[in-house]
Amino acid sequence: MKSNLLLLALVVFIISLIITLNIFFQQSYQSEMAEQFNRQQLLIARATAKGIEGYIEHLEEKIVSFSKLLLDRGLAERQLKDFTENTLSEVREDINVNLKIIDSKGRLSYSSSAEPINKDDLQLFDRSKNIEAGKVFSLSRLAEGRKILLVTPIVGESGWSGALILEIFIDTINRKFLAPIRSGIRGYAWMMDSSGTLLYHPTQPKMIGMNLFRADTTCFKCHESFEVEKKILQSGDVGFSSYVAPYGEDKLIAFSRAKFSNLSWIVCVSIPYSEVTFSTKRSMKLHSMLVIAIFVATVVGAFSIIVINRKRAKAEEKAREQMMHSEKLSALARISAGIAHEIGNPLTSISSYVQILRGMEFDDFTKESLDTIARHINRIADIVRQMSSFSKTTFPDIKPHNINELLNSTLELVKYDKRLKDININIEIPSNIPEVMVDGNQTIQVFMNIVFNAADAMPSGGALSIKASVIDRDVEVSFRDTGPGIPEEHIVRIFDPFFTTKEKGTGLGLAVSYSMIKGFGGDITVDNAPEGGAIFKVRLPRSEG
Structure with a gap:
């Protein structure tokens, strides 16, 4: 078992290492690819920036050269429009620009768009007075028309003669x-x-x-x-x-x-x-799928090994428990004959006297009490017979029974027991609860045993809650008391023959009850309720009719 676990741990470690290395190398390769691609993008960005930079510088050179031509020609309006458009025709064909020429008195000599002078023009006009000859000043105007303005002075030996303003629209x-x-x-x-x-x-x-x-x-x-x-x-x-x-x-x-x-x-x-990284992922897809397939196969194999080992361990444990239970039942069978002999003879005498008394005239209460005594004697006799044949194969009388009637019969038999004097019993049974396939007498005996155990756990009084519900293909009847509960170390042994915590107990009641319920395909469990007290749950196969 330990070697299997060590082997499984080693396999899981190796697969985890392979997956980790695969992820590491894939991410490393993708990072390298991304860096190389980014360097290519950097070349594109640099070339584009240089292109814009060179083009603006070309326009700056154009307007500086044009300002020198205007200085030689003068700003007289005579054929200024034709002169300007011929000079800047190359620029205007390539990109959307607007040129304005302002003389030394702030008057508009020329505008390629026929727009009048605005406040930006006047601002640049004043600024041009402080710009050196052959230099260009730029002004960005994003809110008003999304453009940049280039201004250069028209200045020569005779001094400043005006300004040349070029509007370049950023969208172009x-x-x-x-x-x-x-x-x-x-x-x-x-x-x-x-x-x-x-x-x-x-x-x-x-x-x-x-x-x-x-x-x-x-x-x-x-x-x-x-x-x-x-x-x-x-x-x-x-x-x-x-x-x-x-x-x-x-x-x-x-x-x-x-x-x-x-x-x-x-x-x-x-x-x-x-x-x-798409190409990288595609090329490594097969490799990743192979690693994943190995991992899944390993996990499935490991899980199968664990499940098989657990099932085998549970089967071995169950076999040991059944063997121990069989040994206890054998011991119980050996003493059952003696118990039956010791109880049987006195019980026969008691039964005879009760039958004689039942034939006499008494008041109704006495007659009812004698009938109850007779029923108890019959049940005792039945229990003695069951104990004497406890280790033998028995065939319970299984047939459909109403769970409500079984519980009512149980409470009818125990209602005069002094142990239940201060116990408040509350029954909650749905009206549509299905019938159960059980031996009626054996089931009543089991219910009585559980009720008496609950009463013994509450010597000063308390409450016993009995509920029934449908769970899967069974009907579950739960008995919850308000006693101190059952110690955890006792719960695992509570259905063992001869195990008892009572001073005068025999330890046979719950063992017999467990065997009876198992005999017709049911189950019985016990646990401590979260709110306190013990809770017995009896599962009975429901009738399919």
């Missing part, structure tokens, strides 16, 4: 550089500025323009937190990480900064972690 940059990016199947690019304001997101367009430091409840419908994004803002120009994205899906993210003028944007490329 997004469409040109970010929208085409696809990382895997579900990966995409998104962008925020250095203050944490979202500039572009293909799956959350309603969130564009919102700042992660001022996130409201709508933002947390698809994000658990913005800790990763905040760390990105505090990080260097490039990097990669992972985070829990909408609906709890792990994602990989790589980022790179696009810096131009005095502004900074962060291009991020993200992809679900499951998509990166």
Whole structure:
């Protein structure tokens, strides 16, 4: 038995070790794959950021060059429109921009969109007075039109002559550089500025323009937190990480900064972690299934061994108990003959005198008492006969009986016993309780034995509750008293012949009762009730009729 347990423990340990190593290597390989993929994403993010950065710098160079041309030409309105549109035709074909030219007196000389001067234009106009020649200042306007403004002064040897303002709409940059990016199947690019304001997101367009430091409840419908994004803002120009994205899906993210003028944007490329590890999982699926199959087979085998060993142990224990019980019954049979002889002769004399008395004229109470005595004598004689043949094969008279009638007959026989004088007996029997297939006399004898045992446990009085209920294919009758209960060490021996805790007890009552109930396919158990006292449960096979 011990060797089997040691073998089982060793097998379980080996299988657990295999599974642990399998999980460890799989996770390690997936982490390595994720890091390699993130480095590829980093290349995409860096290339996109450099593309945006280079394009904005190209526009800056364009407006600086154009400012020099305007300085040489002057801001006179004569053919200024044609001159401007011809010069910037390449830029306007590629991306949606708006150019404004303001002279030294703050007057609008030209606007490609025909829009008048606004407060942002005037702010940049004043700012241009302090900008060096050939330099560009940037201003981000996300709330008003989602655009950035580039301003450069028109200044030469004669001094400052005005300002050139170029409006670039961010959506056109997004469409040109970010929208085409696809990382895997579900990966995409998104962008925020250095203050944490979202500039572009293909799956959350309603969130564009919102700042992660001022996130409201709508933002947390698809994000658990913005800790990763905040760390990105505090990080260097490039990097990669992972985070829990909408609906709890792990994602990989790589980022790179696009810096131009005095502004900074962060291009991020993200992809679900499951998509990166899909190929890994597929390749290791067979290996994992094999490990699981080995594990399941081992567990099933181990469980089968345990179940078989337990059943064998229970069978051996039951066989030992039956052997001991048989030995006790044999001993009981040997003394039964002597008991029957010693009781039988006096009982015959008593029975004869009772029969003579029953033939005489007495009052009704005396006649009823003599009838009760006669019934008890008959029961004693029946018990003596049963004891004399206790070890022999008996055939009880099994037939359908009403459980209520059996209990009423029991209480009728014991009601004048002085032990029950201060005992309150309460019976709860459902009206629809089915009949039971038992030997009626033997069942009444068992019930009487249990009732008297309960009365002996309550010498100062108490209560005895008798209930019946249907359990599976049996009817269970429970007897619960309010006595002190039964010590645990006595419960396991209570049905053994000759075991008794009473000074004048024989230890045969419950042993005989147990044998009787077992004789017609029933069972009897005893335990202590949670609220105190002992509870005997007698299970009787119910009638199928």
